[in-house]
Amino acid sequence: MQDKNFRSLLTTFLIVLLVFSLMACTNTSSKDTSQDTNQDSNPQNNEQASTEDDESANGSEEVVTLRMIIRVNPEYVVEGNPIIEELEKRTNTNLEIEAPPINNYSDRLNIVMASGDLPDIIYLGDMGTLYRNWAKDGLLLKLDEYFEKSMPNAKKVLTEEELAFTRIPELDNGLYSLPRVQTKPWDNIIYRKDWLEALGLEVPTTPKEFAEVMLAFAKNDPDGNGQDDTYGWSYNRAMGHLHRNLIGGFNIRPNSVPDENGNYELMQAQEGYMQFVDWLREMYINGAMDPEWYLTKYAEDDEKWNAGKLGAVYTNKITEHMTSPTNTQVKKTNPKAELVAGPPLRPEGKTVSDVYYPPQIWGNWGISADSEHIERAVAFLDYGYTDECNELLVIGMEGVTYTRFDPKTRFALRTPEQQEAAAKYTSTYASINFQTQDKGLLFVPGGTEEEFNTFMQAYEEIGKQTHRITYLPETIIPGIREILVKIEDSGINTRYQEYETKYICGQISREEFVNFIQNEYIPAYEEYMNAIRESGINKK
Known part of the structure; x- marks a missing residue:
C-alpha cells in the first residue's frame, strides 16, 4: 500500500517537474528568439534611421521621372550628355527630354499640346495667342500660388515687369508660365x-x-x-x-x-x-x-x-x-x-x-496641369533660376567643358577639345534663365584669353557710351x-x-x-x- 502511494507521489512529482521544465524551455526559447530578432532587426533599424536622417539633412527625395520638351540648337546632344546626368543627380530626377529640330520646334510643340499627353515641363516660346489658348484650355498649370510659396529662387530673380509678359489678363492676370530672361551685353x-x-x-x-x-x-x-x-x-x-x-x-x-x-x-x-x-x-x-x-x-x-x-x-x-x-x-x-x-x-x-x-524675354517655361509630379516639377523649375543650375547648363563642368571658370569675370577657359565638348553638351538655349541671380551676365563668350580680351575691351568701351532706358x-x-x-x-x-x-x-x-x-x-x-x-x- 505504501509502495503504491509512493509510486503515485513520485509520478505526480515527475509530471510537475516535467511541466516546469517545459515551461522553462519555452520561456528560454522565447527570450532567445526575442533576442535574436532584436539582434537581427536593430542594426537594420538603426541603419534605416541613419539613412532617413541623412536624406533629411541632404534634402533628398525619391527619384522621379520628369518629361521635358526643350528647344535647343542642332549640335546639342541629349543622350549620354554628362551635363544632363549631373543635373539629374542634383535634382533627384530622371529626365526624359524631347528636343525637336529647332527649325520645326513650333510645329512639334503644337502637335504635343494637342495630343493630350503633355510632358511635365514645357518650353513654350510663345506669349501670344497660342499661349493664351493653351492656358484657357486648362493645359497649363496656374503658377501664382506656387510662385509665391514654393519658388523662392524664381521669386527673388524675376521682376513684376518681367512677369507681366507671361501673365494673362483675361484669366485674372494669372501666371501660367515663367519667363526666361536674358541679360544681354551692350548693343553695338x-x-x-x-x-x-x-x-x-x-x-x-x-x-x-x-x-x-x-x-x-x-x-x-x-x-x-x-x-x-x-x-x-x-x-x-x-x-x-x-x-x-x-x-x-x-x-x-x-x-x-x-x-x-x-x-x-x-x-x-x-x-x-x-x-x-x-x-x-x-x-x-x-x-x-x-x-x-x-x-x-x-x-x-x-x-x-x-x-x-x-x-x-x-x-x-x-x-x-x-x-x-x-x-x-x-x-x-x-x-x-x-x-x-x-x-x-x-x-x-x-x-x-x-x-x-525692354526686358529681354527669351521664351517662357510652363508646367502641365496634368503632371503627376507637380510639386517636383515646380521645384525643378525653381532650381532653374539659380546660378548653380544655369552655370551647369550653359558653361558646363570643369574638366569636361572648361579648364577654369572665373565667377567674377564669368570667363571659362577651354581647350580645343573642351570647346567641342561644350558645343555638344552645353547650350545657351538649354538655360532655364539666361542671367545671374543679380541680373548680371551669365557668361562671357569666347574660349581663349584673346577672345576674352576682345570682348572685354568692346564691352567696357561701349558701356561707357551707353545709357539704357528700361x-x-x-x-x-x-x-x-x-x-x-x-x-x-x-x-x-x-x-x-x-x-x-x-x-x-x-x-x-x-x-x-x-x-x-x-x-x-x-x-x-x-x-x-x-x-x-x-x-x-x-x-x-
Missing part, C-alpha cells in the same frame, strides 16, 4: 577696323559721321583690291527695322514711351522718323548703302558681311558678337580682317547713346494684340513697306510719302495708339 554696331584704318577714319558715333564713313567704304576701295565691289552697309528691314542701334540718333522713342509732356506718338508720327528715312534715302542714292537692301531676308546682311562686301553690320548686334563665329567668319574670306565695336548712334553734341531697352512694350497691354491683327488684315503694313521702299529708293517724292504716312498710315493705328494712351504704360 560692328565695323571693319582694317577698313577704317586704311582710309584714316574713326569709328562713327552720329548719323552724319556714319553716313560719311559708309560712303567712304563704298567709294574709296577700303579692301585695296582695286575693284568697286564694296558697300558701307545694308539696311535690314526684315530684322532691324527702326532698330535701336540706329534710331537713337534721331530721338525716336518706342510707341509706348510718352514724351516729356506725357503724350504718346506712333514712331512714324514723330519728328525724327522723316529725318531717319531722309538719311537712308541719301545713302541709297549716293551709293553708300547696299542697292539690294530691300530684298534682304532674315540675316542675309550677315552673309554679305562675311563675304567681305560690307564695312558695317548693325542688326541685333551686341558686344558678344565681336567673338561670335556669325561675324568672325569674315576672317576666312580675308585673314587680315579686323573688327571694332561702335556705339549705337546718337544725336550731334551728345557723348552717350540713349538706348530704349521700358515696357505695348504688347503686354490687354487686347492690343487683337487690334494689331485687325491692322495687319487691313493690308496697311504691306502698303507702308511699299511706300517706304519707294521713297528710300528715290521712286516717289517726299511729299507723296508724307501724305501716305499722315493720311493713311497714322489713322490706321489710331485705335492701337488709343489703347496705349488709355493704359498709361511707362508713365511715372
Whole structure:
C-alpha cells in the first residue's frame, strides 16, 4: 500500500517537474528568439534611421521621372550628355527630354499640346495667342500660388515687369508660365577696323559721321583690291527695322514711351522718323548703302558681311558678337580682317547713346496641369533660376567643358577639345534663365584669353557710351494684340513697306510719302495708339 502511494507521489512529482521544465524551455526559447530578432532587426533599424536622417539633412527625395520638351540648337546632344546626368543627380530626377529640330520646334510643340499627353515641363516660346489658348484650355498649370510659396529662387530673380509678359489678363492676370530672361551685353554696331584704318577714319558715333564713313567704304576701295565691289552697309528691314542701334540718333522713342509732356506718338508720327528715312534715302542714292537692301531676308546682311562686301553690320548686334563665329567668319574670306565695336548712334553734341531697352524675354517655361509630379516639377523649375543650375547648363563642368571658370569675370577657359565638348553638351538655349541671380551676365563668350580680351575691351568701351532706358512694350497691354491683327488684315503694313521702299529708293517724292504716312498710315493705328494712351504704360 505504501509502495503504491509512493509510486503515485513520485509520478505526480515527475509530471510537475516535467511541466516546469517545459515551461522553462519555452520561456528560454522565447527570450532567445526575442533576442535574436532584436539582434537581427536593430542594426537594420538603426541603419534605416541613419539613412532617413541623412536624406533629411541632404534634402533628398525619391527619384522621379520628369518629361521635358526643350528647344535647343542642332549640335546639342541629349543622350549620354554628362551635363544632363549631373543635373539629374542634383535634382533627384530622371529626365526624359524631347528636343525637336529647332527649325520645326513650333510645329512639334503644337502637335504635343494637342495630343493630350503633355510632358511635365514645357518650353513654350510663345506669349501670344497660342499661349493664351493653351492656358484657357486648362493645359497649363496656374503658377501664382506656387510662385509665391514654393519658388523662392524664381521669386527673388524675376521682376513684376518681367512677369507681366507671361501673365494673362483675361484669366485674372494669372501666371501660367515663367519667363526666361536674358541679360544681354551692350548693343553695338560692328565695323571693319582694317577698313577704317586704311582710309584714316574713326569709328562713327552720329548719323552724319556714319553716313560719311559708309560712303567712304563704298567709294574709296577700303579692301585695296582695286575693284568697286564694296558697300558701307545694308539696311535690314526684315530684322532691324527702326532698330535701336540706329534710331537713337534721331530721338525716336518706342510707341509706348510718352514724351516729356506725357503724350504718346506712333514712331512714324514723330519728328525724327522723316529725318531717319531722309538719311537712308541719301545713302541709297549716293551709293553708300547696299542697292539690294530691300530684298534682304532674315540675316542675309550677315552673309554679305562675311563675304567681305560690307564695312558695317548693325542688326541685333551686341558686344558678344565681336567673338561670335556669325561675324568672325569674315576672317576666312580675308585673314587680315579686323573688327571694332561702335556705339549705337546718337544725336550731334551728345557723348552717350540713349538706348530704349525692354526686358529681354527669351521664351517662357510652363508646367502641365496634368503632371503627376507637380510639386517636383515646380521645384525643378525653381532650381532653374539659380546660378548653380544655369552655370551647369550653359558653361558646363570643369574638366569636361572648361579648364577654369572665373565667377567674377564669368570667363571659362577651354581647350580645343573642351570647346567641342561644350558645343555638344552645353547650350545657351538649354538655360532655364539666361542671367545671374543679380541680373548680371551669365557668361562671357569666347574660349581663349584673346577672345576674352576682345570682348572685354568692346564691352567696357561701349558701356561707357551707353545709357539704357528700361521700358515696357505695348504688347503686354490687354487686347492690343487683337487690334494689331485687325491692322495687319487691313493690308496697311504691306502698303507702308511699299511706300517706304519707294521713297528710300528715290521712286516717289517726299511729299507723296508724307501724305501716305499722315493720311493713311497714322489713322490706321489710331485705335492701337488709343489703347496705349488709355493704359498709361511707362508713365511715372
